[in-house]
Amino acid sequence: MSTVSKIFDKVKKEGRKFLLESEAKTVCREYGIPVTDFKVAKNGTEAVEFAQKIGYPVVLKIVSPDVIHKSDVGGVIVNLEDAKDVQRAYEQIMDSVKKHKSNAKIVGVLVQEMAPQSTEIIVGATKDPQFGPTLMFGLGGIFVEILKDVTFRIAPITEDEAREMITAVKAYPLLKGYRNAPQADIEAIVEILLNTSRLVMEHQEIKELDLNPIMVYEKGAKTVDARIILNSE
Ligand code: ADP
């Protein structure tokens, strides 16, 4: 069985509805979707050890099957620059999560590479009752949340369709470089859309996928947060 099928199997067996971020990012990585480097630590000492391996600055996030929106429970702390920061952040996250959700089962913390700020995009997938897996693309922040400046295509998509999804958003000129926004690697976005299409076609158990945000650089891109929700049969 493939790494990806094994993850979906485990999630189903445990009766969970969504993948942990570490699991979702492993799935993405297996499909050639770039993600931040990460490791799951079981305690503060391990978190420090992993931070050293990944390289500072790092981000710490709660890993819990009972927490889907991690920042809502104080479960994300960014820009940690040394071992002391990491140790303190570990304790802060544990305290905060226990306060917000006392019965949450805690697996550990995700230690991950801090992705430098850049142009943010969102790639999503949902399941249309009639047409099946459907892909969404947009720029991050206000473009999706307030302006609803997004494009949709039914999966599977061709490379031409992936390009159309990108050029059809109103904010497209921003990706070509504008004031402080550097030119974004369009080819990297095309690849991500095609790989996401392949992923949702080959794994029909995916009900919802949300890569939000993905930082896009002049060369390459990096998924900062990944959510995958499974069908509840
Ligand atoms: P949530 O479950 O609350 O959506 P996220 O993983 O999206 O948690 O983290 C919240 C925010 O923290 C992100 O939207 C992003 O702005 C920032 N962030 C998270 N991880 C990273 C990272 N690896 N590098 C840079 N910024 C990050």
Ligand code: MG
């Ligand atoms: Mg998020």
